[in-house]
Amino acid sequence: MRTKSLLIPALLVMAVALSACGPSSVSYNGAPPARTLNVNGVGEVSLTPDIAYIYIGVHTEAATAAEAVQDNNNQTTTVIQALKDAGIAPKDIRTSNFSIWPMDRYDPQTGTPTGEKTYSVDNTVYVTVRDLAELGGILDEVIAAGANTINSIQFDVADKTEALKQAREAAVKNAREQAEELAGYAGVGLGAIQNISFYDSLPSPLLDAYGKGGGGVAAGAAVPIQPGEMTLQVTVSITYEIK
Numbered sequence: 346m347r348t349k350s351l352l353i354p355a356l357l358v359m360a361v362a363l364s365a366c367g368p369s370s371v372s373y374n375g376a377p378p379a380r381t382l383n384v385n386g387v388g389e390v391s392l393t394p395d396i397a398y399i400y401i402g403v404h405t406e407a408a409t410a411a412e413a414v415q416d417n418n419n420q421t422t423t424v425i426q427a428l429k430d431a432g433i434a435p436k437d438i439r440t441s442n443f444s445i446w447p448m449d450r451y452d453p454q455t456g457t458p459t460g461e462k463t464y465s466v467d468n469t470v471y472v473t474v475r476d477l478a479e480l481g482g483i484l485d486e487v488i489a490a491g492a493n494t495i496n497s498i499q500f501d502v503a504d505k506t507e508a509l510k511q512a513r514e515a516a517v518k519n520a521r522e523q524a525e526e527l528a529g530y531a532g533v534g535l536g537a538i539q540n541i542s543f544y545d546s547l548p549s550p551l552l553d554a555y556g557k558g559g560g561g562v563a564a565g566a567a568v569p570i571q572p573g574e575m576t577l578q579v580t581v582s583i584t585y586e587i588k
Contacts, residue, residue, distance in 0.1 A: 381539055382527060383584045386520025388512040394500035394572040397480055400441060401428070401487055402469035402494035410445055410464040417466040420491040427490035428472060431483045437473035469494065475503070481568040500572040509545060512579040516543065520583045528587060536586030546578040 403420045407413035428438055447462045474480050477500075484495065502508070528535050 379539070380533075380587045381584050382524055382533075382535070382587050383582065384520045384523045384527065386516045386518070386523060386581045386583065388515030388517075388519060388579045388581075390508045390512045390515070390577045392502045392505070392508055392575045392577055394502055394575055395475075395477060396501050396503045397474040397477055397572070398497075398499045398501065399472050399474065399480075400469050400494075400496045401472055401492050402442070402467055402496075403491060404465070404467050404494050406448075406463050406465050408461075408463065410447075410466075413464040413466040414445065417468050421468045421470075424487050424490045424492045425470065427486045428470075428483070431486050432476070432479065433472060433474065433483070437475070439471045440468070441471040442467060442469040467494070477570070477572055481570045484568040484570075498570070500575070502575060502577075505547065505577060508577050509579065512545075512577055513543060513581070516579045516581040517583070520581050524583065524585050528585075531587075533587045536588045538583055539586055540584040541581065543579055543581040546580070 401424065403417055403424060405413050405417040405420060407416055425438060429435065444467050445464060447464055450459045450461045450463055451457065452459055474483060480498075488495070524535055
């Protein structure tokens with residue numbers, strides 16, 4: 346019995362000794378975290394718009410829905426023909442809204458409902474104008490033809506491919522310059538790029554609610570339109586290894 350009791354403590358001592366001789370990093374997982382520097386760069390390119398999108402419509406009111414619709418149909422047909430005569434291709438004229446709704450009539454003296462109704466009809470087309478030099482004249486023509494709702498002239502650039510490339514290049518260059526500057530201040534060197542992402546911002550200026558009204562625009566008195574400039578912006582986020 347004495348020999349057996351001495352054997353167990355001896356085994357325990359041996360196990361402790363073996364564990365002490367093992368590598369100290371057995372509980373450590375993976376490589377030490379990389380040291381990185383993250384910067385955001387911005388690139389901008391100014392563009393002159395070469396295309397416009399505009400909502401042109403006809404609003405009519407009558408004592409009956411049928412009469413209001415008939416008046417609107419006649420007037421809208423004339424407006425669409427005026428657009429085509431001005432050089433707008435059929436593919437660039439798209440109906441965006443057609444609606445009919447009743448409106449209660451009120452006594453102008455008392456403000457109380459008369460029990461009668463007026464029916465209102467709206468027909469709106471979404472038009473793409475590809476020659477901005479003609480836009481003012483086109484507005485004159487459609488107003489003379491009966492258009493009485495014109496809204497949300499939106500200017501754009503048809504092909505932004507090359508401008509986007511330039512803006513992205515400028516954004517990456519800007520990010521690199523910032524990274525080099527910061528690394529110099531910190532006394533470290535830049536290593537390989539670890540991650541890169543970007544975001545394109547494509548704003549378009551708006552000229553809201555050109556106006557309502559209709560008919561009677563003098564020939565040659567083209568509506569003055571100023572498309573101005575667009576700013577296309579690209580933001581990149583780049584993570585560099587530092588060493």
